[in-house]
Amino acid sequence: GAVVSQHPSRVICKSGTSVKIECRSLDFQATTMFWYRQFPKKSLMLMATSNEGSKATYEQGVEKDKFLINHASLTLSTLTVTSAHPEDSSFYICSAMTGYGGFYEQYFGPGTRLTVT
Amino acid sequence: KQEVTQIPAALSVPEGENLVLNCSFTDSAIYNLQWFRQDPGKGLTSLLLIQSSQREQTSGRLNASLDKSSGRSTLYIAASQPGDSATYLCAVEGNTPLVFGKGTRLSVIA
Numbered sequence: 001g002a003v004v005s006q007h008p009s010r011v012i013c014k015s016g017t018s019v020k021i022e023c024r025s026l027d028f029q030a031t032t033m034f035w036y037r038q039f040p041k042k043s044l045m046l047m048a049t050s051n052e053g054s055k056a057t058y059e060q061g062v063e064k065d066k067f068l069i070n071h072a073s074l075t076l077s078t079l080t081v082t083s084a085h086p087e088d089s090s091f092y093i094c095s096a097m098t099g100y101g102g103f104y105e106q107y108f109g110p111g112t113r114l115t116v117t
Numbered sequence: 118k119q120e121v122t123q124i125p126a127a128l129s130v131p132e133g134e135n136l137v138l139n140c141s142f143t144d145s146a147i148y149n150l151q152w153f154r155q156d157p158g159k160g161l162t163s164l165l166l167i168q169s170s171q172r173e174q175t176s177g178r179l180n181a182s183l184d185k186s187s188g189r190s191t192l193y194i195a196a197s198q199p200g201d202s203a204t205y206l207c208a209v210e211g212n213t214p215l216v217f218g219k220g221t222r223l224s225v226i227a
Binding site for chain 2: 032034036038041042043044045046049091093095097099104106108110111
């Protein structure tokens with residue numbers, strides 16, 4: 001089955017530094033990848049939609065200059081949290097979408113837990 | 118290893134009907150269960166979150182229940198509308214990261 005990986009799975013960084021999270025579709029090509037974040041005891045929330053070769057589309061309230069998304073190829077999207085602060089500590093999950101003709105499937109990565117100290 | 122199953126895989130109903138989507142999970146040691154909606158080609162939209170200590174949550178025409186001991190959750194949609202047509206996913210959070218079911222594809226026929 002389709003597999004999506006994320007790296008790193010867990011990262012601790014100091015306030016003010018930037019952190020890059022990678023999302024890869026291992027055995028399929030994904031024209032669209034999604035980035036989500038989840039705060040403790042809260043629901044998963046969509047942050048942005050990433051299309052290969054074009055700018056990401058951010059959901060309302062998500063700062064595009066803070067959460068830089070690059071979808072460089074059909075198998076790789078990266079999320080960079082710039083100048084991270086403790087309030088950015090969260091669980092970040094990506095998903096990769098495949099499909100056509102109105103029938104799509106979304107495959108989720110295992111997530112990255114970011115802790116900003 | 119947590120496994121999440123959703124039944125049925127697809128469902129077609131006439132407009133106005135009440136319907137129930139089912140979600141079951143194998144490990145009852147969960148923190149919460151979430152229901153999402155996925156429109157074709159779009160990201161997930163969060164519908165309801167039920168904490169492990171809760172038994173149900175309601176939002177408009179949606180009601181989700183949780184029976185943690187039996188490893189089951191249901192999503193009840195009242196008075197279905199064509200705009201409800203989408204894929205509905207449930208996901209559980211426990212000691213492992215979120216585990217998703219494969220979804221139920223719902224079609225509401227006008």
